[in-house]
Amino acid sequence: MITNCIEKIALYENSFYVYEESVIRKQIEKLKNSFEGIDFLYSVKCNPNTNVLDIIFGSGFGADAASLNEVKMSYEHGVDKSKIYYSAPGKSERDIFEALDYSIIIADSLNEIRKISSVAGNKIVNIGIRINPDFTLENEQGIANKFGIDEKDVIEIIHNGLPENIRISGIHVHVKSQVLEQDKLRDNYGRIISLAERIEKELGYGLDFINMGSGIGVAYSLNDCEIDVERLGNEAMTMLANFRKSHLNTKLFIETGRFVVCKSGTYITHVVDKKNSYGKTFVILQNTLNGFIRPSMVRMVASYAGEGCTKSCEPMYTSFDSFTIKPVRASNEFETVTMVGNLCTGADVIAENISMPKMEIGDLVEINNAGAYSYVLSPMQFSSQGIIKEFVVTEEGEIL
Numbered sequence: 001m002i003t004n005c006i007e008k009i010a011l012y013e014n015s016f017y018v019y020e021e022s023v024i025r026k027q028i029e030k031l032k033n034s035f036e037g038i039d040f041l042y043s044v045k046c047n048p049n050t051n052v053l054d055i056i057f058g059s060g061f062g063a064d065a066a067s068l069n070e071v072k073m074s075y076e077h078g079v080d081k082s083k084i085y086y087s088a089p090g091k092s093e094r095d096i097f098e099a100l101d102y103s104i105i106i107a108d109s110l111n112e113i114r115k116i117s118s119v120a121g122n123k124i125v126n127i128g129i130r131i132n133p134d135f136t137l138e139n140e141q142g143i144a145n146k147f148g149i150d151e152k153d154v155i156e157i158i159h160n161g162l163p164e165n166i167r168i169s170g171i172h173v174h175v176k177s178q179v180l181e182q183d184k185l186r187d188n189y190g191r192i193i194s195l196a197e198r199i200e201k202e203l204g205y206g207l208d209f210i211n212m213g214s215g216i217g218v219a220y221s222l223n224d225c226e227i228d229v230e231r232l233g234n235e236a237m238t239m240l241a242n243f244r245k246s247h248l249n250t251k252l253f254i255e256t257g258r259f260v261v262c263k264s265g266t267y268i269t270h271v272v273d274k275k276n277s278y279g280k281t282f283v284i285l286q287n288t289l290n291g292f293i294r295p296s297m298v299r300m301v302a303s304y305a306g307e308g309c310t311k312s313c314e315p316m317y318t319s320f321d322s323f324t325i326k327p328v329r330a331s332n333e334f335e336t337v338t339m340v341g342n343l344c345t346g347a348d349v350i351a352e353n354i355s356m357p358k359m360e361i362g363d364l365v366e367i368n369n370a371g372a373y374s375y376v377l378s379p380m381q382f383s384s385q386g387i388i389k390e391f392v393v394t395e396e397g398e399i400l
């Protein structure tokens with residue numbers, strides 16, 4: 001079905017994204033079934049396509065909004081204010097002023113707490129605090145971080161007294177994205193809950209919410225081992241059972257972006273030219289760096305940072321095998337080619353000297369793992385090639 005839809009769209013569009021509703025729904029169900037009692041927030045930044053938001057918010061997810069625009073977008077897609085959490089460093093007074101009506105603001109620094117207090121005037125405001133904890137995924141020790149307030153400083157802020165119109169109603173802790181080791185994630189949830197208990201003790205009352213951040217990764221490469229979400233969920237919920245019994249009114253959140261949408265997305269482009277130079281065959285595709293930046297980004301990161309660093313670049317997962325590229329209808333004949341894009345820069349390279357099914361001008365080509373951090377990160381203004389369109393294929397095969 002998806003190939004037919006792609007070919008239909010390709011009659012009108014040169015390059016485009018396709019997101020499959022069925023894949024998004026499958027991922028959502030996996031999470032919901034595995035983590036009974038947890039509420040989920042969708043990290044809008046990874047894919048804010050309007051039809052994608054409708055599917056995800058329609059299934060009951062709240063919003064992890066990283067900007068005022070994402071707050072408003074979520075609200076306009078029907079998410080209640082009580083389920084929109086605005087967490088980002090460096091919010092302006094204007095951001096705060098407008099967001100107060102549509103979201104729960106997560107303060108990212110002491111200055112931000114003061115700013116929220118001053119903007120709120122004589123209104124009492126419930127806020128969350130993003131905490132930079134005294135641990136990482138790997139260690140029982142904190143690290144310097146631009147995100148959040150160091151754990152010891154949060155305790156001090158509470159001791160010294162918060163502004164009168166500010167009430168801390170929840171905490172947000174996110175230590176790492178794209179984690180495929182479920183034991184580390186489970187232990188991380190445990191540490192966050194212990195931290196929440198320490199904060200509650202200091203505050204002298206129970207928290208309304210604990211946002212345990214994101215972290216659930218996806219298998220980008222064929223060598224990656226997909227996370228066993230069911231096992232992770234079961235183990236985490238068993239570990240948190242006592243806490244939950246004593247905190248019936250505390251909401252526990254997990255935020256997630258790429259797990260829900262990454263695999264739903266495919267980027268489609270086509271061969272615009274093919275040539276030979278000094279014995280090398282070049283296949284030239286349309287709108288690659290500008291339409292789907294990851295392949296070029298992988299090469300740029302590798303050339304500056306060395307290949308050892310290519311996996312850690314958040315949020316653009318930059319390993320060489322973080323996507324696969326192939327013709328939509330593959331020939332049985334193979335040839336070694338270098339695949340490049342049609343931008344006037346040498347950086348627009350997708351893959352060098354790889355064996356591919358033989359391609360001709362006009363052939364459609366698909367790149368997978370393109371549902372998250374793909375459209376939004378690609379520099380579509382560059383070279384004025386035009387904005388690339390996105391389509392959702394519904395479970396019924398309708399193209400939105």
Ligand SMILES: Cc1ncc(COP(=O)(O)O)c(C=O)c1O
Pocket residue numbers: 043046064174177178213214215216255256257258259314315372
């Ligand atoms: C604070 C925070 N929450 C959520 C996410 C979403 O992560 P993912 O898309 O891997 O689920 C990120 C990613 O950068 C993040 O920084």
